[in-house]
Amino acid sequence: MGQVPSMPPVRRTGFISILLAFLCALPLVAGAAADPGFEKWKKEFRKTAMKEGITAETFDRAFKGIDSPDQWVLDKASYQPEFKAPAWQYFDNRITKYAVKRGRAKKQELKPWLDKIQKQSGVNPNILLAIWSMESSFGAILDNQTVMRSVIRSLATLAYADPKRKKFGRSQLLAALKILQSGDIDESHLTGSWAGAMGHTQFIPTSYQAYAVDMDGDGKRDIWNSVPDALATAANLLKKNGWRSGETWGYEVTIPERKLPAGKLKISEWEKLGVKRVNGKQFPRPNDIAELKVPAGRKGPAFLMLKNFFVIKRYNNSDRYAAAVGILADQIGGASPLTKDWKRPFTKLDQDEVIELQTKLKEKGFYDGEIDGKAGGGTRKAILKFEEEAGVELQGFPSKEVLELLRKQ
Template identity: 35%
Template sequence: MKKHLAASILALGSVLALPLSAQTAAEPHSSKKMTFEQYIEGLKQEAREKGFSEQLIASSFADVSYHKRAVKADRNQPEVVETLETYLPKRVPDWKVNKAKDMMKKYHKELTAVGKQYGVQPRFIVSLWALESNFGKITGNFDVISALSTMAYDGRREAFFKSQVFDALTILQQGHIQKADMKGSWAGAMGHNQFMPSSFLSFAADGDGDGKKDIWNNTADVFASIANYLSQVGWNNDITWARQVKLPQGFDNSLAIPQRTGGRKPWLQHWSRTEMSLSDWQKVGVRRYDGSDLPNVDMKAALVFPDGEQGRAYLAYDNYKSLMHWNTSYYFVTSVGHLADRIKFSR
């Protein structure tokens, strides 16, 4: 599961939230056979042992609810068979490209400053903003403490979600957001950039110097947090993300990273094993998508097949690894890069 669940499907609209007084309707915890109310008391006790104040604990869990719809969304995430030819037009429609260009112009000063500070091209900041939350329009309306507590109680990834509950308490303790305003997706991903609480604590940044990191309402903090994330995971401002390429007849596909590697660590191992200089890719017959020679520059790249060996092929540069750290989905990374390429800004 990705560190901050940036690609979680937002379960919006009306929410079936059961108050603690109605927990007899909630499913018992799969392993502990306890009610949700009992489980919350356990979380509160653990929070006390971790040093959180009684006042914070009381206010944070005062209206905690079991979100039946969140569990349903988690267990029934749709598996849709798509290709990039069908996926990209839906994820990066023309209206979103035009809106992104408008946002680049509207926030040109702020984005330029953040880009220089963190060494991240503004077009990638805007692209992630657009694809994570539609420029902050779709961020989720679940109470984050309730959503995370529900997912922990469900038990399938209890340790992960329990840790997120305590990270969320830390965010509240630090005063970045009020409990009533701490909203997110059914999985607890928060704000314009859909950070999980652990990612917030690691990467959120104060973009305007007001002492708070408000990724729910403050675009300065949103931009700085996205840029800080990419910067910390190795972004290189001097290069782009990838380029689509054409392969020769009879190409040796073992030179590419396998489509499925079983996680980020083995994926990175495959990257290290298969990356070559552009001159070496040129020697084995790889060309730009239009058939012309690859750039004559001293750079390394790895070859990826987001659609499998019969689909598109991309030479991926180091920034591709940074985007895969954000979300380990070839399709998500391709949509971010595709949009960033379409909105490249010049005054």
């Protein structure tokens, strides 16, 4: 991964404006507007809820003070990014030095609970810690009132005003009302994402109903305030979806130049085709069924994915998500970084350098986001602004080249 060949400076105001909007268009939180239609919908939905066993007291308590949809939720629901983040950006922002360090610290801090959960479910604690990191940054997101809203209002907004998610909103809202009625959580703490994902491990209400566990024995399945409950709930989901205890999620491998078949084969069959473990070790179970995955194409890391990889996808149906959970889990457990790095069109920064980059961009007035060492859309937008003012090629990459340029100014 060397420097990108130099090119003539690009100065196109129209282009940069459009690209910046694509990279980091953040929806504004609109104030609540009077909506008589919402009140009418609420009265009708109250009848539906009562037919489903929700008491009038529960419904009225849940909706107290909610007299309009949340425009912020609708903005989030309708926002469609113009491009998919490249593999390097997805993995760099999730498998970080901070996440590994925090995961190892939490592993020591919660060892008695993690041992109990593993005994009960068979799930490797490192996987649970990686999910916790991915879903809520070890609970840090729960304190962010900008993104954690009333689950009742968010789901009511989707059920009332979002044609694409109306059915989802109704079913999840009914489930949320049942959670409230059960006494596991009160209405003031029933918070979640714009789509109703709740707690440390971000469960939607119906998944909560199916998998929630009272691990700490206080009589409540509290994934918002009890880390043992939240991690046990995640473990229960994996267990009930076929987690294989004592087995890994996948192996980093090297692949031959020739074309390989798609689909699933026995590991022994992959070996005959020239697929090998990067560390030179033998595969422990040659008869395991595996599928070859190359998240960034053949020039990036390659993996043979096993049953547990596909179980992780029941948590979030994304190859990138499941791979990131597995890789982060391995590193929390002491494994080295991947042998083959993600293909990038620039020289990578480590997390401390990204923090320095964000700090310098903020000092120069280009960046107003959080200094967190994660180069997301806001950071890339700021880099583009800086590059435009500096008169260099517009790329928006969190690169050593950009950091060196910032250091010189």
